[in-house]
Amino acid sequence: MRIVADENIPLLDSFFGDIGDIRPVSGRTMSAADVQNADILLVRSVTRVNRALLEGSRVRFVGTCTIGTDHVDQKWLESSGITFSAAPGCNANSVVEYVLSVISLHAERRGVADWSKLRVGIVGAGNVGGELAHKLDRLGFDVVLCDPPRAEREDDDSQEFVSLEEAMACDVVTLHTPLTREGDHATLHMFGRERLSSLTENQLLINTSRGEVIETSALLARLDEPNAPSVVLDVWENEPRIHAELMEKVWLATPHIAGYSLEGKVQGSEMVYQALSRYMGLPARKKAGQFLPEPALNKLSFTSAAEEMDSANIAIRSCYDPRRDDARMRLAMALPAEERGPAFDRLRRDYPVRREFSSVKIQLKGTSKSMQDTFRALGFKLKL
Numbered sequence: 001m002r003i004v005a006d007e008n009i010p011l012l013d014s015f016f017g018d019i020g021d022i023r024p025v026s027g028r029t030m031s032a033a034d035v036q037n038a039d040i041l042l043v044r045s046v047t048r049v050n051r052a053l054l055e056g057s058r059v060r061f062v063g064t065c066t067i068g069t070d071h072v073d074q075k076w077l078e079s080s081g082i083t084f085s086a087a088p089g090c091n092a093n094s095v096v097e098y099v100l101s102v103i104s105l106h107a108e109r110r111g112v113a114d115w116s117k118l119r120v121g122i123v124g125a126g127n128v129g130g131e132l133a134h135k136l137d138r139l140g141f142d143v144v145l146c147d148p149p150r151a152e153r154e155d156d157d158s159q160e161f162v163s164l165e166e167a168m169a170c171d172v173v174t175l176h177t178p179l180t181r182e183g184d185h186a187t188l189h190m191f192g193r194e195r196l197s198s199l200t201e202n203q204l205l206i207n208t209s210r211g212e213v214i215e216t217s218a219l220l221a222r223l224d225e226p227n228a229p230s231v232v233l234d235v236w237e238n239e240p241r242i243h244a245e246l247m248e249k250v251w252l253a254t255p256h257i258a259g260y261s262l263e264g265k266v267q268g269s270e271m272v273y274q275a276l277s278r279y280m281g282l283p284a285r286k287k288a289g290q291f292l293p294e295p296a297l298n299k300l301s302f303t304s305a306a307e308e309m310d311s312a313n314i315a316i317r318s319c320y321d322p323r324r325d326d327a328r329m330r331l332a333m334a335l336p337a338e339e340r341g342p343a344f345d346r347l348r349r350d351y352p353v354r355r356e357f358s359s360v361k362i363q364l365k366g367t368s369k370s371m372q373d374t375f376r377a378l379g380f381k382l383k384l
């Protein structure tokens with residue numbers, strides 16, 4: 001079996017080495033010639049998988065080690081008899097932790113002593129949005145969900161959904177839809193001039209979905225107006241050639257790494273390994289957990305003198321602080337225009353190891369029940 005794979009897929013050899021001969025190539029520049037003699041193609045989100053790439057090749061199985069699938073022409077694959085598999089939910093928790101860290105910074109910078117007083121509107125309540133809602137709910141936040149496709153499908157009233165207008169009236173509006181270009185609920189440029197004009201300076205807009213869900217020119221114009229909202233962007237139109245002027249105008253800018261916890265990336269590889277093993281009728285015995293190294297930070301300790309929100313902020317930011325990614329990105333984007341695209345990709349390729357909250361044990365001595373509940377809700381392991 002010949003496997004052509006994006007060189008940035010973690011643990012390629014560990015997961016797929018005994019299934020076939022692996023040829024790692026650059027995902028961004030992968031060409032039809034690269035895949036012509038492959039039986040299996042493994043990608044991440046930066047490779048356009050379509051007729052132009054695969055027609056005439058031997059490829060029979062395509063796996064993307066990512067949640068998003070907008071880079072894959074699934075209709076064409078199906079019509080060509082090529083099996084396709086993605087990794088739904090693999091890095092959902094990583095994105096949730098990114099958003100929680102951003103909200104904690106926002107609350108602090110706005111002088112909101114109790115972050116759970118912020119109302120959060122989640123647009124797109126699937127794996128990421130659903131998990132975020134669950135955690136925020138446990139943390140005591142008032143959360144509303146806007147998900148018209150789910151609202152249409154689920155008519156049992158067990159979950160309440162609100163209109164986009166209501167979600168957009170919240171203190172924090174966070175986007176978790178896929179990028180879709182067709183259909184009644186297409187999300188391409190869903191946030192254009194009119195919708196962005198409803199946001200005000202007291203609000204925070206976070207986009208970790210896909211850059212194209214927001215119309216760049218409309219956001220640029222909105223950010224030049226008085227009373228503009230705070231904006232955090234992890235995803236951009238036209239990655240890796242992002243709009244540098246937009247980056248300068250947003251509060252926090254990161255290079256599409258919200259899902260880049262080590263756990264999230266390794267789970268993406270594991271899920272495609274499992275799908276490929278099923279496709280080939282092979283046993284799938286390897287698990288992501290067996291490949292995760294010991295975390296650099298594995299314990300934090302708080303005493304009865306610790307204040308709840310301060311301690312939560314310390315723990316959250318010890319694991320993940322988006323301001324570090326923001327600083328790295330602004331430095332890289334200060335390069336001459338023609339060097340920025342490769343620099344954006346390098347930030348992603350050489351991303352430092354980031355571990356999820358669950359890799360840290362929190363020792364709490366003599367602290368309140370409420371503080372223990374907060375740490376549990378965030379996903380930390382407790383040692384009482």
Ligand SMILES: NC(=O)c1ccc[n+]([C@@H]2O[C@H](COP(=O)([O-])OP(=O)(O)OC[C@H]3O[C@@H](n4cnc5c(N)ncnc54)[C@H](O)[C@@H]3O)[C@@H](O)[C@H]2O)c1
Nearest residue numbers: 068124125126127128147149176177178185208209258259
């Ligand atoms: N920044 C990152 O690193 C990163 C990481 C993971 C995922 N993502 C992106 O986040 C997206 C969401 O991930 P997920 O795992 O939650 O996907 P998902 O498919 O589980 O959920 C998406 C939800 O959005 C809803 N939706 C679709 N169109 C909508 C619309 N017009 N308005 C409101 N809701 C709509 C769907 O009904 C679904 O419930 C992915 O498609 C991917 O593009 C980004």
Ligand SMILES: O=C(O)[C@H](O)[C@H](O)COP(=O)(O)O
Nearest residue numbers: 044045046066067068259260
């Ligand atoms: O869709 C996803 O899973 C995420 O956007 C993912 O983190 C993208 O990472 P990439 O495939 O570009 O490395």
